[in-house]
Structures are given as structure tokens and as C-alpha cells.
Amino acid sequence: MLRTSEEARLNVPEDLRYTKNHEWVRVDDTGIVSVGVTDFAQDALGDVVYVDLPDLDRSVAAGEGFAEIESTKSVNDVYAPVAGTVVAVNDALMDTPELVNSDPYGDGWFARIDPGGEPDLSSFMDAAAYRALIEAE
Amino acid sequence: MPVQYDGVLAEHAAVRQAVGVFDVSHLGRFDVTGPGATELVRRQLCNDVTTVASGRAQYTMALNDRGGIVDDIIVWRYADDGYWVMPNGTNFDEILGRFVDNAEAATTVAAVRDDTVLIAVQGPDSPRVVEAVIGVMPGRFRVIDGEFAGGWFRAGGTGYTGERGAEIAVPSESGENLFEALLEAGATACGLGARDTLRLEMGYPLWGQDLDESTTPMEAGLGWVIGWDHDFVGKTAVSRQQDNGVPRALVAFACEGRTIPRHGHQLRAGSSTGEVTSGNFSPTLGHGIGMGYLAPPIEPGTQIEVEIRHKWVPTQQVDPPFIKT
Numbered sequence: 001m002l003r004t005s006e007e008a009r010l011n012v013p014e015d016l017r018y019t020k021n022h023e024w025v026r027v028d029d030t031g032i033v034s035v036g037v038t039d040f041a042q043d044a045l046g047d048v049v050y051v052d053l054p055d056l057d058r059s060v061a062a063g064e065g066f067a068e069i070e071s072t073k074s075v076n077d078v079y080a081p082v083a084g085t086v087v088a089v090n091d092a093l094m095d096t097p098e099l100v101n102s103d104p105y106g107d108g109w110f111a112r113i114d115p116g117g118e119p120d121l122s123s124f125m126d127a128a129a130y131r132a133l134i135e136a137e
Numbered sequence: 138m139p140v141q142y143d144g145v146l147a148e149h150a151a152v153r154q155a156v157g158v159f160d161v162s163h164l165g166r167f168d169v170t171g172p173g174a175t176e177l178v179r180r181q182l183c184n185d186v187t188t189v190a191s192g193r194a195q196y197t198m199a200l201n202d203r204g205g206i207v208d209d210i211i212v213w214r215y216a217d218d219g220y221w222v223m224p225n226g227t228n229f230d231e232i233l234g235r236f237v238d239n240a241e242a243a244t245t246v247a248a249v250r251d252d253t254v255l256i257a258v259q260g261p262d263s264p265r266v267v268e269a270v271i272g273v274m275p276g277r278f279r280v281i282d283g284e285f286a287g288g289w290f291r292a293g294g295t296g297y298t299g300e301r302g303a304e305i306a307v308p309s310e311s312g313e314n315l316f317e318a319l320l321e322a323g324a325t326a327c328g329l330g331a332r333d334t335l336r337l338e339m340g341y342p343l344w345g346q347d348l349d350e351s352t353t354p355m356e357a358g359l360g361w362v363i364g365w366d367h368d369f370v371g372k373t374a375v376s377r378q379q380d381n382g383v384p385r386a387l388v389a390f391a392c393e394g395r396t397i398p399r400h401g402h403q404l405r406a407g408s409s410t411g412e413v414t415s416g417n418f419s420p421t422l423g424h425g426i427g428m429g430y431l432a433p434p435i436e437p438g439t440q441i442e443v444e445i446r447h448k449w450v451p452t453q454q455v456d457p458p459f460i461k462t
Binding site (some may be wrong): 026046047049050052068070071073075094097 | 140142144146147149330334395396397399412417418420425446
């Protein structure tokens with residue numbers, strides 16, 4: 001679907017970790033894990049028109065579908081990258097889901113999960129590995 | 138045609154507010170000419186083509202013996218005994234085969250899809266753009282012939298968006314030239330994604346989703362497409378249903394907020410049940426809209442609910458189109 005020239009301009013920040021499902025993961029100083037979808041994912045989905053977010057305080061398993069993202073083209077699950085408790089959701093996406101397109105790593109974040117301890121980041125990709133993945137797709 | 142060029146929402150807005158251009162060359166088209174052409178078209182398709190004069194277009198359908206919709210079709214009557222029959226791309230071979238098998242010796246049936254390019258120009262600014270490129274804008278449901286780039290064009294005032302527009306066919310070698318000239322004149326290139334949201338806002342059915350061989354015109358709310366004063370394939374079955382009533386019927390509905398009904402979601406209304414056949418976000422309205430079938434048919438005013446993410450969401454029944462153009 002995407003041409004190589006477009007992949008080259010997609011943003012893959014160095015300070016984040018990535019899943020094979022095109023979510024990004026950021027761990028803050030207190031161990032809370034923020035989750036969103038990548039620039040590649042939003043570009044492939046097209047215009048995002050609805051986001052279904054998990055309930056606060058919900059317990060999620062690693063790899064569980066815990067949110068949905070709808071574009072004019074398709075509906076896709078967003079998976080919890082780590083197990084834990086949902087401690088924040090980005091309510092702004094309810095009225096302005098297009099933030100996922102315009103600022104996927106910033107105002108377009110989905111949720112924050114408290115993993116209840118040191119999260120295991122070993123299964124995630126760094127920016128270089130993720131860049132290689134999307135160039136192969 | 139790609140799903141999108143610059144984004145479905147931008148392309149959708151271009152068609153509603155200005156003008157968009159779609160490469161719809163995948164649509165079927167074949168030529169039916171000669172003595173017997175009119176009777177062949179009349180017999181194979183359920184609308185009565187003799188009710189439109191030469192130089193006019195008609196929306197019609199091919200039915201099976203059970204009254205099911207084998208395809209919905211646009212016919213361009215470009216001469217008294219000359220027709221372009223334009224089925225959906227997926228049904229092209231089936232419909233072409235029916236015409237070939239039933240043509241008399243003096244009637245010629247010839248595929249023209251592979252030798253031509255078909256471009257749809259749609260939107261309130263389409264007359265300006267079409268006139269700039271081919272010199273003339275066909276009126277609504279009118280069919281005209283003319284010259285383009287040293288060759289010919291055939292154009293109809295038809296489309297699938299609800300906006301003023303034209304569909305223009307040219308020989309394949311002129312296709313790129315035509316598409317580029319329309320872009321140059323100010324049209325926005327649009328893809329399949331916008332084509333789908335635009336047609337859904339008008340409540341236009343899509344064959345393969347809202348229509349299929351087990352669905353009759355009456356069930357789909359398309360009884361008006363049947364011309365009762367002539368003989369056609371499937372007439373006995375649809376006549377019976379016309380007298381006895383339908384077991385299920387298409388409904389259109391709008392959701393509040395941003396929850397979006399999708400193909401396959403469950404529907405319920407009173408004691409009736411069914412499924413969504415088309416659903417999406419309406420870019421013009423800013424909320425979800427959909428269509429689907431309920432069995433048995435419901436009384437007007439019955440609350441329709443759709444199951445989205447395991448929750449039954451109330452909807453507002455709508456008499457299509459969803460928007461006024």
C-alpha cells in the first residue's frame with residue numbers, strides 16, 4: 001500500500017520502543033507505560049474517525065486487545081503491550097480522534113498502564129529494528 | 138483505483154464542495170447494437186428501457202428467476218438501437234454472458250471495457266471542469282458523444298455520489314490524457330474510500346454488500362426500478378412478492394455520536410432482527426450511518442438498535458438520502 005518514498009518520511013522516534021502490531025511504548029520515571037500507535041500505523045489506517053478506549057482501572061493482560069481504532073477504511077484492535085492496570089486514557093480522542101493522525105506520539109496517545117513493577121521491555125523493538133520492520137512491509 | 142490518494146476525508150470534502158475525479162475503468166461496459174438490441178435490453182433488465190429516449194441513461198437491474206438481484210446496472214441509450222450496458226466490475230462476465238447467449242443473429246453484443254477508460258467527475262464544480270476539458274457538460278441522465286484529443290468520447294450525466302457529475306469514456310490511449318486534463322482543470326483525484334462514504338451518505342446500495350442474488354428489488358426498497366409494463370427475467374417472482382409482501386426490508390439509520398456501525402453488526406427493532414450491510418462514518422454529518430435488513434419488516438417509528446462492541450446502541454431511522462445535495 002505504501003511506497004518506499006513515503007516510508008522514508010515516517011517518523012520513528014529514537015526514545016520509544018515498538019511492538020510488531022505498530023504500537024509505541026514509553027516508560028516514564030515512575031514506571032508507568034504510555035501506549036499509542038505509530039506514525040506508520042496512522043498513515044496506513046488513513047483518517048481516524050473513532051477511537052474506543054478502555055475503562056479506567058481495567059486490568060489488562062499483555063497482548064490483549066484493549067482499544068479499537070476506526071478509520072474511514074477499517075476497524076483495528078490496539079493491544080496492551082504490557083500487563084497491568086489502566087490508570088489513564090486520552091479522553092480528548094473521543095471528540096478529536098484525528099489527533100492520532102496529526103500527532104501520533106504526542107497528543108494522540110491512547111492510554112497509560114501501571115504494570116505494578118518494573119515492566120519487561122525485552123520483547124519490544126528499538127527504533128532501528130522497527131524501522132527495518134516497516135521498510136519490509 | 139487506489140483506496141485513497143491524499144485521504145478519504147479530504148477527497149470526500151472535495152466532491153461535496155468542489156469537484157473530484159475517479160478512475161472507474163474497472164466498471165463493466167459493453168455495446169449492444171442493431172435490430173433486436175432494444176428487445177434484448179428490455180428482456181434482460183427489469184427497468185423498461187423504452188421509457189427513456191435516445192440520449193438518455195437509466196438505472197436498472199438484472200434479476201434471476203427468483204427475482205434476486207444479479208446486478209444493478211446503468212444503461213446509456215446513445216442511439217435508438219444503440220446501448221452501453223454498464224454492470225459492476227465483478228459481475229461483468231455474468232451479465233455480458235447473458236446478453237451474448239440471448240442475442241439474435243442481427244444483434245451485436247461487444248465488450249468495450251478493455252479498450253476504453255472511464256472517468257467519473259463528481260461535485261458541484263463538475264460542469265466547469267468537464268466543459269473545460271471536453272467542451273460540454275451532459276445534463277442529468279443525458280448521454281452525449283463528441284471528440285476528445287483527436288479521438289472520441291462518450292459521456293453520461295451519471296455517477297454514484299449524489300452530486301452533479303459526468304462519467305466520461307474515451308479510448309484507452311486517451312485515458313491518461315483525460316485524467317490529467319481534469320486534474321489540471323482543478324479536480325481532486327479520489328479513491329475507492331471516498332467513493333464508498335459518498336454513496337453511503339446518499340443511501341445508494343452497493344452490490345455484494347446491500348444487494349445480492351438472494352435479495353429482491355422490493356426488499357431493497359428499489360421497487361421503483363421495475364418497469365411493470367414489459368416482460369423481463371424474474372418478473373413472475375417479483376410480481377408475486379409485490380402482491381404478497383416482503384419477508385425482510387432494507388432500513389437506513391444514523392447513530393448518535395461517533396460510534397460507527399459496520400458491515401456484519403447485528404440489528405434489532407421490536408421483534409425484528411437482522412444485520413448491517415453497509416456502515417461507516419459520515420464525513421458530512423460527523424457521525425456513524427448505516428443500512429441493513431430487518432426481518433420481518435418494521436413499522437415506521439420502531440426503534441432500531443445496532444450492536445457495536447457488545448453494546449446495543451440506539452439509532453435514528455432515516456429515509457435516505459442521509460444528506461441533501
